[in-house]
Amino acid sequence: MSETKPVLIFGYGNLSRGDDALGPLLLEYLEENAQQVSRFVDILSDFQLQIEHALDLEHRGLVLFVDASVACTNAFDFTELAPARDDSYTTHAMNPAAVLDVYQNIKKQAPPPCFLLSIKGESFELGEGLSVAAARHLAAACTFVEKLLADLDVSVWRQYTNVKI
Amino acid sequence: MYEHLETAPNRDNLKRVVVDPVSRVEGHGKVSLLLDENNKVQQARLHIVEFRGFERFIQGRPYWELPVLVQRLCGICPVSHHLAAAKAIDQLVGVDPENLPVSADKLRRLLHFGQVLQSHALHFFHLSSPDLLFGFESDIGKRNIIAVLADYPDIGVQGVKMRKYGQEVIRMVSGKRVHGTGAIAGGMNKALSKEERDYLLADIDQIIQWAVDSVALIKKVHCANLPYYDDFATIRSNYLGLVKPDGALELYHGGIRAKNAAGGTITDHFDYCRYNDLIHEEVRSWTYMKFPYLLSLGKEEGWYRVGPLARVNNCDYINTPLAEAARMEFKAHSPEAMVHSTLAFHWARLIELLHCAESIKGLLHDADLLGGELVAHGEKRYEGIGVIEAPRGTLFHHYQVDENDIVTKANLIVSTTSNNMGMNESVRQVAAEYLSGRELTEPLLNNLEVAIRAYDPCLSCATHAVGKMPLQLELIDAGGALIDKLVKHGNGDIERV
Numbered sequence: 001m002s003e004t005k006p007v008l009i010f011g012y013g014n015l016s017r018g019d020d021a022l023g024p025l026l027l028e029y030l031e032e033n034a035q036q037v038s039r040f041v042d043i044l045s046d047f048q049l050q051i052e053h054a055l056d057l058e059h060r061g062l063v064l065f066v067d068a069s070v071a072c073t074n075a076f077d078f079t080e081l082a083p084a085r086d087d088s089y090t091t092h093a094m095n096p097a098a099v100l101d102v103y104q105n106i107k108k109q110a111p112p113p114c115f116l117l118s119i120k121g122e123s124f125e126l127g128e129g130l131s132v133a134a135a136r137h138l139a140a141a142c143t144f145v146e147k148l149l150a151d152l153d154v155s156v157w158r159q160y161t162n163v164k165i
Numbered sequence: 166m167y168e169h170l171e172t173a174p175n176r177d178n179l180k181r182v183v184v185d186p187v188s189r190v191e192g193h194g195k196v197s198l199l200l201d202e203n204n205k206v207q208q209a210r211l212h213i214v215e216f217r218g219f220e221r222f223i224q225g226r227p228y229w230e231l232p233v234l235v236q237r238l239c240g241i242c243p244v245s246h247h248l249a250a251a252k253a254i255d256q257l258v259g260v261d262p263e264n265l266p267v268s269a270d271k272l273r274r275l276l277h278f279g280q281v282l283q284s285h286a287l288h289f290f291h292l293s294s295p296d297l298l299f300g301f302e303s304d305i306g307k308r309n310i311i312a313v314l315a316d317y318p319d320i321g322v323q324g325v326k327m328r329k330y331g332q333e334v335i336r337m338v339s340g341k342r343v344h345g346t347g348a349i350a351g352g353m354n355k356a357l358s359k360e361e362r363d364y365l366l367a368d369i370d371q372i373i374q375w376a377v378d379s380v381a382l383i384k385k386v387h388c389a390n391l392p393y394y395d396d397f398a399t400i401r402s403n404y405l406g407l408v409k410p411d412g413a414l415e416l417y418h419g420g421i422r423a424k425n426a427a428g429g430t431i432t433d434h435f436d437y438c439r440y441n442d443l444i445h446e447e448v449r450s451w452t453y454m455k456f457p458y459l460l461s462l463g464k465e466e467g468w469y470r471v472g473p474l475a476r477v478n479n480c481d482y483i484n485t486p487l488a489e490a491a492r493m494e495f496k497a498h499s500p501e502a503m504v505h506s507t508l509a510f511h512w513a514r515l516i517e518l519l520h521c522a523e524s525i526k527g528l529l530h531d532a533d534l535l536g537g538e539l540v541a542h543g544e545k546r547y548e549g550i551g552v553i554e555a556p557r558g559t560l561f562h563h564y565q566v567d568e569n570d571i572v573t574k575a576n577l578i579v580s581t582t583s584n585n586m587g588m589n590e591s592v593r594q595v596a597a598e599y600l601s602g603r604e605l606t607e608p609l610l611n612n613l614e615v616a617i618r619a620y621d622p623c624l625s626c627a628t629h630a631v632g633k634m635p636l637q638l639e640l641i642d643a644g645g646a647l648i649d650k651l652v653k654h655g656n657g658d659i660e661r662v
Contacts, residue, residue, distance in 0.1 A: 016222070016237035046342055047240030051291055052283075052329035106322045126238070127222040 004059045005042040007152055009145075011066040012046050018128035019121025022068040022138055025130070026119070029142045034149055041149065049094045054103035062154055063114040064145070065096040068134070072120035075137040076144065080161050081114040113154045115161070117141060171210065171589070196613050198596055209596040211589050211617060212452045223575040228254050228549075228566050232348050235562070238577075241287075241623050244280035244335055245555035248273055249562040251348035252418070252551025257566055259543020260351045262418050268537035269352035274417050275528045276338040276347055277553070281416060282372075282521040283331025284556035285473075285514045288621045289379065290324025293511055296615050297386050320382070323375045327518075330372050334525060337361040352540035362529055369526045373487070376519040380491045383512045388498065395499070397599070398507035398591035398616035401426040402468065403459065404475035405583065407554050410434065412481030414488075414520065416554040422479050423459060423469060428502030431459060437552040440561055446578070454585045457578060468586035471558025472620065473513035478503045483516070485523035491516045507591050510619040555580050557621050581622045591616040 009030065011023030024045050030037050037043060044056060049065075057063055065081070083104045084097035094102075096116050103111045119141045121134045130138065148157060199208035219238060226234060231250040236243035251273070255265060265273075298317060332342055337357060339345025347353055387394045403426065407419035420434030421443065435443055446455040447464050458467035469475070477496075483489040495504065495512055504513075528534060551562045558580030565574040595616045 014237050014240060016234070044342075047243070050287065050328065051325045052332055054325060055329050102325065105318070106325055126219075 005040055006059075006061040007041040008044065008056060008060050008063045009037075009041055009066065010044045010046075010053070010056065010063065012048055013068050014047055016126060018123045018125050019068050019131055019134040020124045021130060022119040022121055022134060022141075023066040025138055026066050026117075026141055026145065029138075030145065030149075033142075034146055037149070040152060049096060049099050051094065051099070051102050053094075054099050054106060057100070057103050057111050057114070058107070060112040062152060062157070063112055064117060064148065065114065066117045066119070066141075066145075067096075068121035068124075069118035070121060072118050072137075075120055076141040077116075077118045078144070078161055079116050079118075080158060081116050083111060113157070115157055117145065168590070168593075171208070171593070196592060196617070198600070206596040206600060209589075209593045210451060211585075211592050219577050219579075220575045223564070223577075224572050226572050227570050228257050228564065228572055229350055229570070231564070231572070233346055236345075239623055242280065242284055242555050242557070244276060244339075245553060245560055246562070247339075247345070248277055248280075248348055248417070249551040249553045249555070249560045250564075251350070252553065253549035253562045253564050254350040255352075255551070256549035257546055257564070257570075258350045259546055260541045261543075264541050264543070266352055266538040266541050268356060268533045269348075269539050269541075271528055271531060271533050272338055272353045272357065272539075273348055275357075275525060275534065276335060277417050278521040278525045278528070279331045279334025279338065281331075281556050282518055282525070283328050283335070284621075285518040285521070286324055286327040286331060288556075289383070289511060289515060289518070290320065290328070292621070293618055294320065294324070296611070296618070297383070297511065320379075323379070327372055327375055330368055331521075334365060337365055349540065351542055352538075354539070356536045356539060357534045359535060362534065365525070366529050369522065369529060373519070373522045373526060376515070376522040377487060380512075380515045380519055383515050384491075384494065384498075387506075387508065387512050391498075394508045395506045397612075398595050398619065399505050400507065400587065400590040400594055401505050402470045402587055402590070403431060403462070404478050404503065405459075405469045405471050406476040406479050406559055407437070407552065408434070408480055409484075414476055414480040414483045414492075414517075416476075416517075416521075418553070421552075421559070424479050424503065426503060426505065431461065437561070438550045440550070440552065440563075440578075444578070446582070452585075454582055456586050457583050458586075469583065470587040471580055471583040472510065472556075473517050474504065474507075474510045475558065476554060477513040477516055483520050485520050485527070487523055488516050488520035491519060507587075507616060507619045510621070514621070557581055557623055558583055579623070581620070584620045584622065588617055588620050588622060591619070 009027065011025075011027040013020040013023040015021045015024050027043050027045050030041075031043060046053070069077070081097050081100055083100040084095070085101055096114065100111045100114055119134070120137045121131070123131045123134075144160075148160065151157075195212045197208075197210050197212060198206055201207055222238070223231065223234065231254055232247050235246040235250045238246050252262065255262070262270075294317075298320075335345065336342050339347030340355065347355070403423055405421065405423040407415045408422045409415040409419050412422075421437050421440070422433050422435070423431040423443075425431055432443065443460060444457050445460050446457045448455055456464075456468060458464050459469060460467065477483075477492055480492075483492050495509070495516060498504075499506075499509075547567070548565050549563075553560050559578075560580050561576070561578040563574075563576040564572050567573050592613055595612050599612050600610075
């Protein structure tokens, strides 16, 4: 129905659950502020990752997942993903590495280069807004993603992995 | 039944086993078992450990925000909340269901069929098929969709693509995958374009064929071990859900039908706007989730089950031919008037999936989807009630507003709440019949989760932060000392500590 662009930024989370909104809020920021988004970048959002999102990786050259995480040690963590068989079977939601593995299984080919930007959150209650700390982490993450968008090159992105803030 | 296992008479001298949280269900659930010195189960409970402040979240907001706002209550069935809220606020603007424009009614139905199709596909292919295809006590690494993809590649791929198709129906009708604004007070905000219609038509025959295949698969799996499938977690209950005026299966709008375990009618074509005269909810101290019951039968006898098993049991027929043929086979497999097997939820769910696929095809050939009047208007009212058959069962939204259109009162009864007693009874049945007296192991405890997962419960909403969902299993002896502990970390690794 619409042309697939070479770069995908996929943010997931629930806007009404406190810091879980970090992923979608970063996308909102990009849509409003980043000029590079419109030409080369598709922006997709969902509540959580599911099996069918593997199909969103088709025909991409570069993919960035954006999520809130309580496990971050920094304001945000930036890592490259590899397909991983997810044995966690914990919830309706999947880890991004498991989505890559689903892609590999159904497409019989390696997924495109995929990265995960995890933004540190701390409170996830229904009806809450963003916490003060998460708002600070979001601002830092937005600046960082603008840097990524300025150079849509996988080798450049790899240099940024495990960035410490 | 197994209600005697809800509360043990002498709890102090019992061992406690906790499965926390229950995996592959949405949200936070916990099963606790109290065992005596011979590992005999003396008490079994499914606890809901998260309190959901739905009503407080909604109160104070203008009513027109509700169809979008309530989608955020649940990351799994946002469209069901969207449509239940839309039906309620139709009434706030003076539009009753029979006065909704024909095109709007059909667009909402298409949206709902897409939602139920994708939800049922996710549940069967992603969450439950690993249990059903590999066995309940199989290696833990086998129990996920990726193992299904590896060992049953066609089934796994079909599951992914059916799920995707349902999401595409939602996207075409509402404009977005999530947070869409398809339904508004009194109607819909857009029709389907010919391009969108043709896009969805291109794949629908394939989806129907896969749905037929999935029904054949679950029938084969169920009937291959019929005595076990008809016994495991099985309980006899009342059933409740919407039906069409002629008694056919209905997912979007109808009257309430309730039947008892013998198939006798408790109530039929009951106006859901009077649900308070039909259903009350009981609070118990050990869980946040309430226990609804039919007022006419009382707390002890009036609990009921909802969802696919209830709907397929309750209806007189299904108005799409392939699903109707599947329903007749389903009913014929049981010697009783009602199918009570809890694992038959899976079979019923796939019959509904097939019905949704057939119904989507029928609607896509209907020109009313492409235009016509989309919004009706009426006199303002101060109270609105919307009820819908969500994937997991009957969903009630009830709002009151003030002069300024602000919501002053909200009451929601979500499907999983109606299945609370059923899930607890199934847990007790499994605990009593399959666990009691045996050494407890992780695969064995998965039996408890299998029983709960059959209901496809949605215990919470869309919080999913990485690292927040460990599985912890503790075995505590009669003296209260921890004697064994298993921890499943966020990455899926299991560690005995």
